[in-house]
Amino acid sequence: MSDPVLQTQNVKFKYERNTPDVLDDVTMSIERNVKTAILGANGAGKSTLFSILNALRKPDSGEVLYNGSPLSYRKKNINRMRSEVSILFQNPNDMLFRPIVEQDVAYGPENMKLPKDEVQKRVDDALFAVGMSEFRKSPTMKLSYGQRKRITLAGVLAMKPKVLIMDEPTAGLDPQMACEVMEIAEQLYRSGVTVIMSSHDTDLTYSWADEIHVMRHGKCVYSGPAEPFYSDKVEVYLSGLMPPMAFVMNEGLSSCGTVEREPFPRTQCQMSAKIGNSKASAGTLHIIPVEDGSDINALIDDNGFGDMTTGIYGMSARRAQDSSKARIDFVYNGPENCTLKCLSGSDAVLFCDPVMVESARASADYINKGGFADISLDIRN
Amino acid sequence: MHHPGLPKVLDGFDLEVEEGSRVGILGANGAGKTTLFYTLTGVYKPQEGEVLFRGQPIQYTADGLTEVRSKVSVVLQNPDEQMFCTLVEEDVAFSPLNIGMDRDEVEVRIDKALRDVRMSEYRKRPLQQLSGGQRKRVAIAGALAVDPEVMIMDEPTAGLDPQSSMEVMELAEKLHLRGVTVLISTHDIDLAYGWADRINVLRNGRKVYSGNSEDFYSDPENVHLCGLLPPSTFNMNREVSSMRGLSPAPYPHNSCEFLAKFGDKCNAGRIFCVPYKEGTGLSERHAEAAREAGPEAKIGVYGPDSRNALNGERIDFYFNGIDSCFSEAVLGRDSVLIYDEIFDTTVREQAEALRTLGADVRLEAVR
Numbered sequence: 001m002s003d004p005v006l007q008t009q010n011v012k013f014k015y016e017r018n019t020p021d022v023l024d025d026v027t028m029s030i031e032r033n034v035k036t037a038i039l040g041a042n043g044a045g046k047s048t049l050f051s052i053l054n055a056l057r058k059p060d061s062g063e064v065l066y067n068g069s070p071l072s073y074r075k076k077n078i079n080r081m082r083s084e085v086s087i088l089f090q091n092p093n094d095m096l097f098r099p100i101v102e103q104d105v106a107y108g109p110e111n112m113k114l115p116k117d118e119v120q121k122r123v124d125d126a127l128f129a130v131g132m133s134e135f136r137k138s139p140t141m142k143l144s145y146g147q148r149k150r151i152t153l154a155g156v157l158a159m160k161p162k163v164l165i166m167d168e169p170t171a172g173l174d175p176q177m178a179c180e181v182m183e184i185a186e187q188l189y190r191s192g193v194t195v196i197m198s199s200h201d202t203d204l205t206y207s208w209a210d211e212i213h214v215m216r217h218g219k220c221v222y223s224g225p226a227e228p229f230y231s232d233k234v235e236v237y238l239s240g241l242m243p244p245m246a247f248v249m250n251e252g253l254s255s256c257g258t259v260e261r262e263p264f265p266r267t268q269c270q271m272s273a274k275i276g277n278s279k280a281s282a283g284t285l286h287i288i289p290v291e292d293g294s295d296i297n298a299l300i301d302d303n304g305f306g307d308m309t310t311g312i313y314g315m316s317a318r319r320a321q322d323s324s325k326a327r328i329d330f331v332y333n334g335p336e337n338c339t340l341k342c343l344s345g346s347d348a349v350l351f352c353d354p355v356m357v358e359s360a361r362a363s364a365d366y367i368n369k370g371g372f373a374d375i376s377l378d379i380r381n
Numbered sequence: 382m383h384h385p386g387l388p389k390v391l392d393g394f395d396l397e398v399e400e401g402s403r404v405g406i407l408g409a410n411g412a413g414k415t416t417l418f419y420t421l422t423g424v425y426k427p428q429e430g431e432v433l434f435r436g437q438p439i440q441y442t443a444d445g446l447t448e449v450r451s452k453v454s455v456v457l458q459n460p461d462e463q464m465f466c467t468l469v470e471e472d473v474a475f476s477p478l479n480i481g482m483d484r485d486e487v488e489v490r491i492d493k494a495l496r497d498v499r500m501s502e503y504r505k506r507p508l509q510q511l512s513g514g515q516r517k518r519v520a521i522a523g524a525l526a527v528d529p530e531v532m533i534m535d536e537p538t539a540g541l542d543p544q545s546s547m548e549v550m551e552l553a554e555k556l557h558l559r560g561v562t563v564l565i566s567t568h569d570i571d572l573a574y575g576w577a578d579r580i581n582v583l584r585n586g587r588k589v590y591s592g593n594s595e596d597f598y599s600d601p602e603n604v605h606l607c608g609l610l611p612p613s614t615f616n617m618n619r620e621v622s623s624m625r626g627l628s629p630a631p632y633p634h635n636s637c638e639f640l641a642k643f644g645d646k647c648n649a650g651r652i653f654c655v656p657y658k659e660g661t662g663l664s665e666r667h668a669e670a671a672r673e674a675g676p677e678a679k680i681g682v683y684g685p686d687s688r689n690a691l692n693g694e695r696i697d698f699y700f701n702g703i704d705s706c707f708s709e710a711v712l713g714r715d716s717v718l719i720y721d722e723i724f725d726t727t728v729r730e731q732a733e734a735l736r737t738l739g740a741d742v743r744l745e746a747v748r
Contacts, residue, residue: 172458172568
């Protein structure tokens, strides 16, 4: 059932008179708690759309609806809405307001008039989430671009938004940090936050998003699942995009009968399972939910996991690994890497946050349902 | 290299770049990549050690630096850091004029460079009115206008949409084929894996690896410490090879090689090759090739000149034409590939790489 959290209806917007519309009659519906990607070429209007969704700009005509009600653009209403709908800009320099890291991260929560110790706790948690705890007293200007990007992410996390809009969240980040940002996005989604993301990395959005909206010359030209869009070569070309690699390879292999076309593989390990056609029996994926203070070393010893490949996934799992100094094989992309291990016949154990269990098992479920391998799942509670 | 009172940004750093090679520079945020590039072009002078260009130490005098900069161009990650002028054409002219090129020659260079990055129609426009992606292309045009012998690009595809990224990589390949040494730093490990002959990995201001990609990615501990992740093609090849009981080598680097290694073996299709020379007609040859290849054959393009010369002809793969047409061939289907003639070498090398993976793709010349 449709449950839109943010909608635009016939929105038009231009920056200056006598220039073309940057948004030209955009009607779009963003569903509550659906992982949503906004795609399009440079200059298609994505960032402008975001500023309209966040009420930073007012449409020249048309309406923006939040939870079904049109935005009123009165200061009080806008402030309330912005405490729930946060935006993370592409360029961190556009959103650092205060000189010291911890002050900057506290900016949002303080504006929300939260009690002091709550602000403090949120700053702590947010800085840990982005791996920047040790920089809390640093001047923001002395940080590198990637570090500043993390600080701005901490700033929006500290506001605990209900809707988070992320404009190119991984651009300029190294591969590991990009991976952590995607993990944070997944965790927010699993915690009930609606996450909307734009990215030029079509492989990344393909593996993550459930629904895509494609912008072209200020219009929304497609809304729906990714595959029907990427199947239409002309539309993809006109939109300035390229089909994701997993999609291209699956199309190639299915066109000559090596594999069935569906189910569509969206990640490395789904793709590997589908074409690997393994004769060996797959291993067991142990998924162990952990909390902040869990002792991972003890969990490994008590369960006899000592010889297994290990991975972590999620915020609490990261904290637990940090405090127990456990040696972990896959600190990044834990679910994918552990599932790959199982495919090649070994067992693997993944320590993850309780809310992340569904995400952690997604690839194994895909593989088992598709009949590509039979990975045993051992999920502890 | 370091700032007084701060840790060294580059520390005991030795690097050798082979003339004419495609070099990837990898490392986490803050590893020292950008500082390295500034040092290589003489913008920063090392506090200790030397930078040699073709065996000679760089002279940090006006003449010495002009000499380096007439041969070595750099495109910074953030285009705004290297734009000094108001109009597009002035900005592209900046470096050529700076190294003392005469005005007529500069005009020719501006034309050519802007055409290469598909920005000709913006020649008289103020830079301020351009989008980030467009400014990036102007910055690349400015570097091309010097006609450099070494091209250094810091995150050339960051912030660009997928098609613009493909165009930038086509340009990099074109420079390579003209004999230019190309250095690219990028966080896009899949891109570097498909492109570079050799990678240099930086970590905390030191070079910790120099060599081919496979040896580096085969050492997960080191990859992890360097803030990197293995490319998806590398990962999938390792896993699927092990599931199928195959050796990981030969390593596929792109889709067509991957399909050749793991697809059902079949008789490879033919590629009807149309190398395009600027200024010649393309429509007739397109029609001829399409006739020879048959109505089912897909048609792909590679290279800015060919793409510009098209005029409404049917095309299936506007970008990534080489990989796409070879994928078709590997899957047993004929196709037509139109490319700028300089890419002849790239096409032949791709056919050769596929042969080692067991796919014998026939290249048919279209007269």
